[in-house]
Amino acid sequence: MRVLITGGAGFLGQALTRDLLQRGRLRGADGSDQPIERITIVDAAAAPQLRDTDRIMQIAGDVTDRATLESAVDTDTSAVFHLAAVVSGQAEADFDLGMSVNVDGTRTLLDACRARGHRPRVVFASSVAVFGGDLPPVVLDTTPLTPQSSYGVQKAIGELLVSDYTRKGFIDGRSLRLPTVTVRPGKPNAAASSFASGIIREPLNGEVSICPVDRATRMWVISPETVVRCLVAGHDLSSEALGHDRSVNLPGLSVTVDEMVAALERVAGREATERIHWQPDPRIVRLVDTWPGSFEPARARALGFPEDGAFDDFVRAYMAGR
Amino acid sequence: MRVLITGGAGFLGQALTRDLLQRGRLRGADGSDQPIERITIVDAAAAPQLRDTDRIMQIAGDVTDRATLESAVDTDTSAVFHLAAVVSGQAEADFDLGMSVNVDGTRTLLDACRARGHRPRVVFASSVAVFGGDLPPVVLDTTPLTPQSSYGVQKAIGELLVSDYTRKGFIDGRSLRLPTVTVRPGKPNAAASSFASGIIREPLNGEVSICPVDRATRMWVISPETVVRCLVAGHDLSSEALGHDRSVNLPGLSVTVDEMVAALERVAGREATERIHWQPDPRIVRLVDTWPGSFEPARARALGFPEDGAFDDFVRAYMAGR
Numbered sequence: 001m002r003v004l005i006t007g008g009a010g011f012l013g014q015a016l017t018r019d020l021l022q023r024g025r026l027r028g029a030d031g032s033d034q035p036i037e038r039i040t041i042v043d044a045a046a047a048p049q050l051r052d053t054d055r056i057m058q059i060a061g062d063v064t065d066r067a068t069l070e071s072a073v074d075t076d077t078s079a080v081f082h083l084a085a086v087v088s089g090q091a092e093a094d095f096d097l098g099m100s101v102n103v104d105g106t107r108t109l110l111d112a113c114r115a116r117g118h119r120p121r122v123v124f125a126s127s128v129a130v131f132g133g134d135l136p137p138v139v140l141d142t143t144p145l146t147p148q149s150s151y152g153v154q155k156a157i158g159e160l161l162v163s164d165y166t167r168k169g170f171i172d173g174r175s176l177r178l179p180t181v182t183v184r185p186g187k188p189n190a191a192a193s194s195f196a197s198g199i200i201r202e203p204l205n206g207e208v209s210i211c212p213v214d215r216a217t218r219m220w221v222i223s224p225e226t227v228v229r230c231l232v233a234g235h236d237l238s239s240e241a242l243g244h245d246r247s248v249n250l251p252g253l254s255v256t257v258d259e260m261v262a263a264l265e266r267v268a269g270r271e272a273t274e275r276i277h278w279q280p281d282p283r284i285v286r287l288v289d290t291w292p293g294s295f296e297p298a299r300a301r302a303l304g305f306p307e308d309g310a311f312d313d314f315v316r317a318y319m320a321g322r
Numbered sequence: 323m324r325v326l327i328t329g330g331a332g333f334l335g336q337a338l339t340r341d342l343l344q345r346g347r348l349r350g351a352d353g354s355d356q357p358i359e360r361i362t363i364v365d366a367a368a369a370p371q372l373r374d375t376d377r378i379m380q381i382a383g384d385v386t387d388r389a390t391l392e393s394a395v396d397t398d399t400s401a402v403f404h405l406a407a408v409v410s411g412q413a414e415a416d417f418d419l420g421m422s423v424n425v426d427g428t429r430t431l432l433d434a435c436r437a438r439g440h441r442p443r444v445v446f447a448s449s450v451a452v453f454g455g456d457l458p459p460v461v462l463d464t465t466p467l468t469p470q471s472s473y474g475v476q477k478a479i480g481e482l483l484v485s486d487y488t489r490k491g492f493i494d495g496r497s498l499r500l501p502t503v504t505v506r507p508g509k510p511n512a513a514a515s516s517f518a519s520g521i522i523r524e525p526l527n528g529e530v531s532i533c534p535v536d537r538a539t540r541m542w543v544i545s546p547e548t549v550v551r552c553l554v555a556g557h558d559l560s561s562e563a564l565g566h567d568r569s570v571n572l573p574g575l576s577v578t579v580d581e582m583v584a585a586l587e588r589v590a591g592r593e594a595t596e597r598i599h600w601q602p603d604p605r606i607v608r609l610v611d612t613w614p615g616s617f618e619p620a621r622a623r624a625l626g627f628p629e630d631g632a633f634d635d636f637v638r639a640y641m642a643g644r
Contacts, residue, residue, distance in 0.1 A: 095490060099429075107421075133566055133567070142466060144464060144465070144466040144467065145466065146566075147482070147485075147486075148489065148566065153482045153485065156482055157479050157482055157483075160478055160479055160482075163469075164469075167470065244455055244470065245456075245468065
């Protein structure tokens with residue numbers, strides 16, 4: 001089988017690509033494991049780190065461009081991971097860009113998948129940002145979507161499209177609502193949640209990190225290793241196991257920023273945590289405060305999605321991977 | 323003030339137009355009643371019945387055409403009623419047409435409203451079809467949207483857009499989830515719910531009507547008179563009264579098809595009900611069965627939306643209006 005990963009040159013896309021190359025197989029629609037022959041990556045720029053493998057084809061292009069996506073999906077493309085997105089802070093700052101990439105891009109991809117008529121399995125990376133506003137203390141699988149950010153609205157629209165394209169038999173879709181992924185390597189990005197990696201990563205690298213939210217802010221987080229395993233698990237689930245509800249709240253860890261910092265101090269000492277400066281940014285606080293900090297992901301557990309352990313392990317995993 | 327009504331040449335649009343002409347005023351953003359200077363109607367074809375009034379301007383055009391909508395919205399257009407839509411049965415049969423009119427058309431309208439920068443009040447006619455699947459016996463204001471028809475998905479996307487455009491300050495939007503409107507005059511249409519008018523209207527006009535669903539099918543219905551009053555009430559609500567939740571389940575009447583037929587018999591006798599032929603249509607049954615038949619519209623009641631009486635009155639109102 002062939003695999004398509006949009007946003008495949010990003011951090012998560014590269015991690016998923018490496019994982020898929022290593023495991024070498026995914027479950028097919030008939031329930032049997034099938035070897036991965038090729039992974040096609042569509043992203044704005046190529047990832048040089050992935051260039052050498054003969055099983056990888058990189059297409060530099062825009063997910064809003066129909067011709068690009070049609071060239072990337074053929075009838076052997078039975079697995080599609082849709083990770084390409086404009087992140088939360090950027091979607092809030094540039095409304096039209098967010099609508100274009102997050103809504104039109106998703107629709108263009110789904111139409112490209114539909115055009116071949118072979119009903120590929122599509123894993124859509126949605127987000128806990130589809131929840132917002134007057135939320136219960138713990139979000140349940142039955143909690144209504146009331147997003148209070150453009151990013152969350154755009155992801156909710158993507159979920160509705162995935163659901164209806166699936167119901168119509170155009171694709172076999174599944175939307176996974178990703179918790180905040182931390183600790184991400186590299187540089188800060190325009191996601192409002194960027195600090196959730198920064199306050200761990202920068203101090204461990206001897207750099208100062210500015211935390212723009214209050215210590216009491218509660219977040220629903222997942223490690224990079226576990227989120228990749230969840231994407232694969234979400235793909236490998238049978239259509240029957242999901243039924244007509246195609247959206248799943250992924251398991252995560254509910255931690256306050258204070259608890260994240262305490263874990264950093266336990267693992268790397270006070271000299272690390274002293275590099276965190278506290279400087280509230282109302283623009284980021286407003287977005288992050290609308291997101292839920294705690295879930296009861298009963299359905300994901302029943303479906304067998306993997307879960308993280310303690311946050312100390314998040315810190316150690318980042319240190320080990322540097 | 324100026325008023326824009328998309329789909330204004332349709333049955334509901336004409337009824338709303340007549341009501342607005344008669345009342346002559348709507349509430350402005352400052353809470354005071356303001357005289358209606360002009361009503362602009364955008365629809366595929368003009369309504370000859372409305373042509374004579376000098377307060378009405380009709381534009382024959384497509385809601386997916388940006389230039390048409392931009393010509394219809396000026397900075398004096400402070401009230402917009404968005405009724406134009408591809409109905410449920412047609413949206414299910416022609417997926418791309420439904421996406422185009424119901425999603426792209428709504429977005430094009432909202433962008434035209436946003437372009438002027440004057441934050442008009444927009445009343446979006448959504449539908450109880452945003453609910454579906456495994457529903458509780460009585461739908462509450464907190465029940466999640468899980469539409470199981472393309473029409474319902476497209477209306478749910480419209481609601482998300484109305485909500486986010488409002489939050490961003492582009493418009494002052496409100497989405498009203500309309501029950502099935504009955505008894506509509508005229509001919510059957512491509513709505514899966516068309517029979518809910520047909521089984522009353524045709525027998526009263528001495529014609530045979532085919533009922534495509536089971537007698538036990540429960541529906542959430544509203545009369546044409548009341549839905550027009552709800553559209554006006556939804557417009558006149560202050561932005562503060564709605565808060566950040568911009569979607570309202572309208573009040574309705576929960577009746578089975580059997581109860582509707584019994585009302586027809588009470589009002590018009592057995593000779594009317596004998597004109598109903600029972601012939602199940604799986605395509606219609608499948609859509610109608612996903613829609614909820616009963617609500618507890620607590621929020622709409624608290625907000626003061628008007629309500630219907632008994633279904634016998636629906637029958638009498640149609641007879642009086644012929």
